[in-house]
Amino acid sequence: MSVQHAGPSRGRRTLVLLLWLAAVLAGVAVISSTHFSADLSAFLPASPDARQRVLIEQLQSGVASRTLMVGLEGGKDAAQRADVSRALGKAMRASGLYEQVQNGDHSEWQEAGTFVFDRRYQLSPDVTPQRFSVDGLRDAVTDTMSMLGTPAGNLVRPLFERDPTGETQRIAEGLIPATSPRTEEGVWVSRTAPRAMLLATTKASGSDLDAQAAAVARIETEYAKATQGLGAEAPKLQLSGAPVFSVQSRDKIKGEAIHLAIVGAIVMGCLLLVAFASPKALVVALLPVLTGVVAGTAAVALVFGSVHGLTMGFGSTLIGETVDYAIYYLIQARGAAVPGTGWQRWRDLNWPTVRLGLLTSVCGFAALLFSGFPGLAQLGVFSIAGLVAAALVTRHGLPMLAPDGATGIGMRRHMARVASGIVQAMPRLRVGFVVLGVVAMALMAWQGGALWRASLSSMSPISKASQELDASLREDIGASDGGTLVVIQAADEQATLRITEAAGQRLDALVDEGQLSGYETVTRMLPSAAAQQARIASLPDAATLRARVAEATQGMPLAPDRLEPFVASVDAARNLAPITREELAQGPLAPVVRALMFERPGGGWASLIALHTTDRFDKAKLVAALAPLPEVQVVDIGAELGSLYDRYLHEAFVQVLLGALAVVVLLGLYLRSLRRLVAVCQPLLLAVVLTLGGMAALQVPLGILHLVGLLLIVAVGSNYALFFDQLQETGRADEDTLASLMLANLTTVVSFGLIAISDIPALSAIGRVVAPGALLALLLSAAFAKRRVR
Amino acid sequence: MKTRIEARVESGLRQARWALVALACAAAPAWAFDLHELMSLLAKQKQGEANFTEQRYVRGFDGPLAASGTLSFTAPDQLVRRTLSPRPETMAVDGNNLTLSRSGRSRSMTLDSMPELQGMVEAMRATLAGNTQVLQRYFTSTVGGSASDWTLDLAPIDARLASQVATLRLSGKAGEVLGVEMEFRGGDRSVMTISPKR
Numbered sequence: 001m002s003v004q005h006a007g008p009s010r011g012r013r014t015l016v017l018l019l020w021l022a023a024v025l026a027g028v029a030v031i032s033s034t035h036f037s038a039d040l041s042a043f044l045p046a047s048p049d050a051r052q053r054v055l056i057e058q059l060q061s062g063v064a065s066r067t068l069m070v071g072l073e074g075g076k077d078a079a080q081r082a083d084v085s086r087a088l089g090k091a092m093r094a095s096g097l098y099e100q101v102q103n104g105d106h107s108e109w110q111e112a113g114t115f116v117f118d119r120r121y122q123l124s125p126d127v128t129p130q131r132f133s134v135d136g137l138r139d140a141v142t143d144t145m146s147m148l149g150t151p152a153g154n155l156v157r158p159l160f161e162r163d164p165t166g167e168t169q170r171i172a173e174g175l176i177p178a179t180s181p182r183t184e185e186g187v188w189v190s191r192t193a194p195r196a197m198l199l200a201t202t203k204a205s206g207s208d209l210d211a212q213a214a215a216v217a218r219i220e221t222e223y224a225k226a227t228q229g230l231g232a233e234a235p236k237l238q239l240s241g242a243p244v245f246s247v248q249s250r251d252k253i254k255g256e257a258i259h260l261a262i263v264g265a266i267v268m269g270c271l272l273l274v275a276f277a278s279p280k281a282l283v284v285a286l287l288p289v290l291t292g293v294v295a296g297t298a299a300v301a302l303v304f305g306s307v308h309g310l311t312m313g314f315g316s317t318l319i320g321e322t323v324d325y326a327i328y329y330l331i332q333a334r335g336a337a338v339p340g341t342g343w344q345r346w347r348d349l350n351w352p353t354v355r356l357g358l359l360t361s362v363c364g365f366a367a368l369l370f371s372g373f374p375g376l377a378q379l380g381v382f383s384i385a386g387l388v389a390a391a392l393v394t395r396h397g398l399p400m401l402a403p404d405g406a407t408g409i410g411m412r413r414h415m416a417r418v419a420s421g422i423v424q425a426m427p428r429l430r431v432g433f434v435v436l437g438v439v440a441m442a443l444m445a446w447q448g449g450a451l452w453r454a455s456l457s458s459m460s461p462i463s464k465a466s467q468e469l470d471a472s473l474r475e476d477i478g479a480s481d482g483g484t485l486v487v488i489q490a491a492d493e494q495a496t497l498r499i500t501e502a503a504g505q506r507l508d509a510l511v512d513e514g515q516l517s518g519y520e521t522v523t524r525m526l527p528s529a530a531a532q533q534a535r536i537a538s539l540p541d542a543a544t545l546r547a548r549v550a551e552a553t554q555g556m557p558l559a560p561d562r563l564e565p566f567v568a569s570v571d572a573a574r575n576l577a578p579i580t581r582e583e584l585a586q587g588p589l590a591p592v593v594r595a596l597m598f599e600r601p602g603g604g605w606a607s608l609i610a611l612h613t614t615d616r617f618d619k620a621k622l623v624a625a626l627a628p629l630p631e632v633q634v635v636d637i638g639a640e641l642g643s644l645y646d647r648y649l650h651e652a653f654v655q656v657l658l659g660a661l662a663v664v665v666l667l668g669l670y671l672r673s674l675r676r677l678v679a680v681c682q683p684l685l686l687a688v689v690l691t692l693g694g695m696a697a698l699q700v701p702l703g704i705l706h707l708v709g710l711l712l713i714v715a716v717g718s719n720y721a722l723f724f725d726q727l728q729e730t731g732r733a734d735e736d737t738l739a740s741l742m743l744a745n746l747t748t749v750v751s752f753g754l755i756a757i758s759d760i761p762a763l764s765a766i767g768r769v770v771a772p773g774a775l776l777a778l779l780l781s782a783a784f785a786k787r788r789v790r
Numbered sequence: 791m792k793t794r795i796e797a798r799v800e801s802g803l804r805q806a807r808w809a810l811v812a813l814a815c816a817a818a819p820a821w822a823f824d825l826h827e828l829m830s831l832l833a834k835q836k837q838g839e840a841n842f843t844e845q846r847y848v849r850g851f852d853g854p855l856a857a858s859g860t861l862s863f864t865a866p867d868q869l870v871r872r873t874l875s876p877r878p879e880t881m882a883v884d885g886n887n888l889t890l891s892r893s894g895r896s897r898s899m900t901l902d903s904m905p906e907l908q909g910m911v912e913a914m915r916a917t918l919a920g921n922t923q924v925l926q927r928y929f930t931s932t933v934g935g936s937a938s939d940w941t942l943d944l945a946p947i948d949a950r951l952a953s954q955v956a957t958l959r960l961s962g963k964a965g966e967v968l969g970v971e972m973e974f975r976g977g978d979r980s981v982m983t984i985s986p987k988r
Contacts, residue, residue, distance in 0.1 A: 104903075143893065145855055146877045149846025149980045151910040151972070154954050157848075173897055180903035186950075191902070508895075517898040557853035614898075 008343075013400045020397050023389075024291055027298035034301035037209070037308050054487045054606060055635050062608075063595035065206025066099075068241040069473040070198040070219060071190070075235030081196040082185035084235055087226040088219070089187075089198055095222070096203075097215045100591040103198040104181065104188035111588040116175070117159070117168050121573035123527060124167035125174075127535040131165065132545065132570075137552035140165035141563075145556070162565045174524045179517065179612055181477055190476040196235070197476050201591055202243060209250055212243035240470040245462050253309035256760055267750050268323060275743050276330065277410035284402050285326035288390035291397075292322040296386030300378050310762060311378045318383060320751030321361065321716060322390035324744035328354055329394050331412070331740035333405030343399035351395060353726050356670050357719035358391045360663045364715030367659030368708065373648065375762075376708065412743075416735035419742040426783035433783055437686050440693020447696050454703030455645060458761055484619065485635045486519075486609035486626065489600070493581065496597065496605040497528035499631045503609060506625045515617045520610040522596035525579075525589045532578045542571040645704075652704045656711045663714055671725070679728075680721040683780035684714050690780075691773040705762050709769025716748055716770070717777025724785040745778045825922060825933050828940055833920025835965040836865040839987045846980040861984060863918045869911070883911050909951040913944055913958050918967060929958070939963055 008016075058064060070088070072081050089103040121127050130136045144166040147153040159168055181188040181197055188197040200219075204211030219239060227234035265286075272282045296318060300307045329343075332350045336342035365387070368380030444451060462470075488503060490496040501523045510516045523531070540548065545567050550560040584593045597607040611622075619636065626632045668677045688710050695702055723741055752774060755767030844857040859873040873879040879892040888899045888907070901908045909928040916924040925931060928951070929944035944958040956973040970982040 142876050146857060146873065146879065148851075149848045149855055149974070149978050151907065151955065154974070157976075157978075173895070176899070180900055182900070182902040183905050512894070512896060514896065557851045557855065559852065562850065 008400055008403065016396055016400050020291070020393065024294055027294040030298040030301050031294065031307075034297075035306040036312070037207075037306050054489065054600075054633075055485075055637060055640055057601065058485075058608070061206045062598075063201060065242045065246075066202045066204070066212075068098075068200045068202065068215065068219065068239065068243055069470070069477060070200065071193075071195045071238035071240075071469075071473050071476075072198075072223075072235040073193060073195040073238055075194075075230070076233045078185050078189065078194070078196075080230070080233070081189070081194070081235050082187045084223075084226050084230075085187040085196040085198060088222055091222040091226065092198070092200060092219065095218055097218055098200045099203045099594070101198060101200045102188070103196070104183050105186065115587055115589065116171050117163070119576065119579055120163060120167040120171060121539060121570065122532045122535055122576060122579055123524070124170045124535070126165070126167060126170050127538055129538040132538055132540050132548065134548045134551045137165065137548055141552060141556070141558075144169070145558070161562055162569050164563055164566050171524065174518075177518065177520070177612070188477070190472075192472070192476070195238070195476070197473065199477050201595070206242060206246070209246055213247045213250075216244055216247055238469060238473065240466065240473050245466070245470075248466070249460075249462065250309060253312075253760060256758055256763070257309060257312045260754055260758065260763075264751055264754055267754070268747055271743065271747055271750065272323075272327075274411045275327075275415065275739070276406045276408045276412075278406055278408035281330055281402070281406035281408060284398060284406075285323060285330060287397065287401075288326045288393040289318070289322045291393045292318055292386035292390035295389030296382035296384075299385030300382050303381050304374070304378055308375055308378050310375060310760070311382050318386045318390075320748040321387060323747050323751075324719065325354060325358075325390055325394040326398065327744045327747070328740050329398050330402065330406035331736045331743070333399075333402070334736055336404055340403045342404035346405070347395070347399075349730075353722050354391065354394070354719075356666070357722055358387055359666055360718040361387055361715040363662040363666055364659050364711045366662070367655040367711060370655055373704075376704075379708075412739040413735065415742045416739040419738035420735070422742075422779065423738065423782045423785070426779055427785065430783050433686060433690070433780060436693070437689050440689050440696070443693050443696045444689075451692075451696055452649060452702050454701040454706070454765075455642065458701065458703055460761065484611050484613065484622070485637060486611065486622075487606060487633045487635055488609070488629075488631055489604060489606045489633070490631050491604050493605050494528055494530070495631075496607050497523055497526065498530060499629060500607045500609065501528055501531055503626055503629055503632045506629075507609065507611075510622060510625060513616075514614060515621065516611055517614050518612045520592075520596060520612075522593055522607050525593055526581055526584055526597070527579070529578055536574060536576070539570050539574050541574070542567050545570055649704055649707070652707050656707050659711050660714050663718060667718065667722075676725055676729075679784065680718065680725050683721050683784045684717045684777060686780050686784075687713055687717055687773050687776040690776050691769055694772065695769070700768070703765065705765035706769050709766040709773065712766065712770045713773030713777055716774050717781070720745065720778045720781040724781045728785060741778065745774060748774045823933060823936050823940065825931055825942075827937065828933050828942065829917075829920040829922045829925075831920070831937060831965045832917060832967070833865075835918070835920075838863050838918070838966070840984045841987065842871075842982050842984045844980060844982045846978070848978050849976065863915070866919050866921070867915060869915045869918070883915060905948060906951045906954065909946060909948055910955070913960070914967075914970065917942065917960055935961075937964055 072084050072088070075081050075084070085103045086105060089101050089105060092098055092101045116123060126140075128136075131140060141164045144156060144160065144164055147156045147166075147169075148160065156166065156169060163169075182191050183189065188199075189195060190197060200215075202212060202215040204215065206212065216239065220237065223237045268289075269282060269286075272285050273279070276282060276285070297307055297312070300311055328350060329346060333342035333346040336345055362384050365380045365383040368376045368383070370377075486503060486507070488496055488500045490499055500521055504519070504521050504523060507516060507519050507521075511518060527535075539545075546560075546564075549563050549567065553560050553563070581593065581597070584590060595608075596610070597605065600606050611617075619634070623634050626634060664677070664681060667680055668674075671677050671680065691710065691713060692702075695706065700706075720741060723737070727737065749771050752767045752771035755763045756771050758764045758767065838861075840861045842859060842861050845854040846857070847854050856876070857873055858875050859871065861872075862868075862870045867883070867885050869883045871881045877892065880890070882889045882891075883901065886901045888901050888911070890897050890899070901911060912924055912928050916922075916928075925944075928948065929946055931945075932943040934941040934943070940962060942960040944960070946952040946955055946958075954975055956975055958973075959969075959971040960967055961969040961971075966986055968984050968986075970980075970984070972980045972982075974980075
């Protein structure tokens with residue numbers, strides 16, 4: 001062949017390199033304008049049913065996602081903790097970052113109390129025409145008088161002349177929560193620990209992590225100020241709640257992604273240096289990897305609008321596979337008869353196998369696209385785009401830079417010797433592997449469904465200690481942990497309010513039965529327009545009321561004209577404008593209204609009723625009581641999340657099986673031989689079985705991510721199996737091919753091994769499955785290869 | 791030399807004299823009747839039922855407001871006040887839980903979230919239980935009278951409770967509380983008369 005065929009032509013080379021550079025720059029440009037998220041909602045499903053959708057909206061942006069719990073523990077004594085609590089509460093309120101800061105300091109309720117008092121005839125559920133009849137007035141006044149002169153009457157007394165029917169009392173009854181924290185020295189304290197408590201909700205949405213981080217940091221600063229000068233005697237600050245968890249996990253994911261990338265790059269670099277003993281080869285080998293990461297990230301940014309931190313964490317999984325392509329190329333393109341033609345030989349001889357490996361991997365990852373977890377779908381897009389880009393770079397870019405592969409020989413001869421030894425030795429262990437496989441199958445059959453017992457919470461990167469602190473603070477606050485929620489959804493605001501009122505009436509019956517100790521509903525502050533109108537319409541005019549009051553108070557030790565302020569108040573109430581959501585949004589009750597009622601992202605309105613259950617609570621009775629209202633749903637959060645996860649696990653099983661099936665079909669189409677197909681699939685199946693068996697033996701609870709890991713074993717392992725198949729077909733088992741396989745496997749096992757020791761459960765779950773699985777896939781491929789291989 | 795019989799008589803007399811001294815001491819008036827003795831008397835009563843009537847003198851009203859009903863107590867911490875007139879109403883305390891039922895509605899609350907209310911509850915509950923420690927956490931106490939006819943004056947320690955209640959006076963005989971008088975800030979007063987059911 002003439003010299004011009006020796007390497008790619010100069011023009012073509014320039015064109016390819018320029019295109020490549022342009023693509024990488026475009027990718028970097030896309031990435032630089034992308035928002036990186038880290039909230040855990042990426043691991044909540046995207047298309048659940050109506051009930052679960054409300055739940056997920058709540059988890060993402062509801063009041064729970066904005067609630068911070070603060071503990072001040074230890075220190076000198078309760079009085080000191082109370083002082084710090086008051087100072088911290090005041091500073092937090094002044095900061096403007098929080099919608100509400102509660103610490104038991106009742107002064108914050110004064111403004112709300114005034115509002116409730118002024119609007120009592122619109123708010124009180126007892127305001128009916130009957131209430132303002134002579135009999136109704138007599139009953140109501142007698143009721144209120146029965147409180148006077150008792151300890152409980154102290155609050156009633158100053159209001160008696162203006163509110164003798166006790167409407168304020170009636171409204172307050174509903175608004176004061178049944179489960180409040182203990183109060184000591186005028187502030188909330190724990191029942192179980194020497195600790196003062198504060199509860200705050202941030203103004204910023206739960207998904208705005210930067211703002212949440214600022215809100216959390218502000219508490220730390222204000223705490224430092226409040227405890228200045230207390231020295232070692234200062235109470236310790238404890239912080240918990242969804243914003244803290246989100247911020248912590250974002251930092252953790254970010255730290256871990258960087259950490260994994262650095263460690264991965266160093267280890268990989270060392271491996272490659274050892275293998276090639278050539279810095280140039282090292283750089284060339286890393287190019288497909290880097291291009292793949294850029295392409296994957298940019299593709300996710302384009303498809304999803306933002307990139308989840310966890311997806312980046314998986315970047316290191318991609319290193320494991322994409323570096324294989326470069327290794328195959330750099331080693332297999334060597335030794336060309338005519339210098340500069342190695343790439344052509346590789347293209348004709350080895351590329352089809354690499355391409356098939358690429359396609360099977362893409363099939364595997366494609367299953368993730370349909371998984372319904374946005375987080376996993378991102379991972380799928382990331383991996384597919386990354387793999388395709390890396391393969392394209394290997395196929396078209398690397399020949400331009402290293403037409404004859406890597407020059408150095410490094411330690412590859414030793415590697416080849418080891419690999420060759422393994423290839424020779426493995427087939428003897430074939431029976432042993434089969435026996436192990438049978439044992440693994442038996443073990444799995446014995447454990448059955450219990451094997452897949454990991455729950456959604458096992459994916460959470462929150463440490464156990466943080467979770468325990470959270471539970472303890474939550475217990476002290478008496479914050480409903482949202483065990484059961486009642487959700488009302490309707491087309492518009494007024495319909496939502498009317499149905500919420502109807503649901504509230506049904507819940508009242510359960511309160512009377514003692515099943516509920518109370519409930520929180522938005523209609524206590526914001527009754528529907530219809531309810532407000534009906535109440536106002538029940539108010540008689542001044543003259544009528546005056547006459548009825550005179551008649552009703554006959555025989556009481558009470559002169560009727562003492563109630564003249566009452567007559568005036570009722571008369572004024574007849575002309576009050578209705579209470580609107582807009583009005584409340586400006587006032588002190590805004591946080592409560594915002595927490596319990598909201599516009600749905602997809603249109604329409606929803607309200608929530610938070611239940612305070614007693615030990616007599618029976619969910620079936622609650623469901624039955626609310627059944628006649630079709631717009632009302634009962635959401636049992638724990639059960640709902642559990643069923644959500646179960647559904648996902650089930651879906652993931654189907655998707656993974658489909659992915660595996662697609663891999664098999666693809667292999668079948670390529671190999672066009674049942675015998676070869678079986679030979680290729682055998683080691684893969686056994687690798688999966690042995691990995692699962694190992695997990696079962698180690699009592700590891702398996703979940704969705706382990707399942708994804710199994711698919712990755714098939715996707716990655718098929719490359720090895722195919723190479724052995726190719727070796728058998730061509731009969732070529734030269735040192736370089738064996739060394740490349742060995743090196744590729746080593747990098748894969750190392751990169752997944754790094755993930756396996758990560759602190760983030762989602763990452764480590766995948767790593768712990770794929771690292772041993774990939775190694776097994778190689779060994780088993782060798783074990784089941786025909787003796788023809790030399 | 792005394793006979794054997796004389797010696798025996800003498801020793802018998804000596805014993806009798808000691809017995810008399812001991813008896814005299816026991817029968818002596820309780821010139822130092824204190825909180826401890828009162829509380830140990832009260833603590834013996836593990837459980838009780840009583841009727842009560844209450845007269846409340848509230849400023850601005852022409853006459854006293856009357857109420858009546860029943861009280862029941864079960865040691866150590868259950869107390870129920872059931873008002874029958876003028877309005878049926880129940881206040882039940884069980885440990886840290888307070889349940890108020892009126893006009894067909896019930897509401898439960900935790901007692902320790904409202905220290906003032908807890909103070910008022912303990913004035914009655916800790917006295918009935920004979921629990922000195924709890925009582926002294928909320929009030930400074932003065933005991934007057936004798937075991938057969940005593941008074942127990944309580945002054946709130948907590949500033950917020952003191953801003954509402956000036957004094958409390960419980961009175962009774964032996965282990966039974968027969969009256970509670972409360973003096974509120976602002977001049978209101980209530981007098982409760984208790985008659986145990988037997």
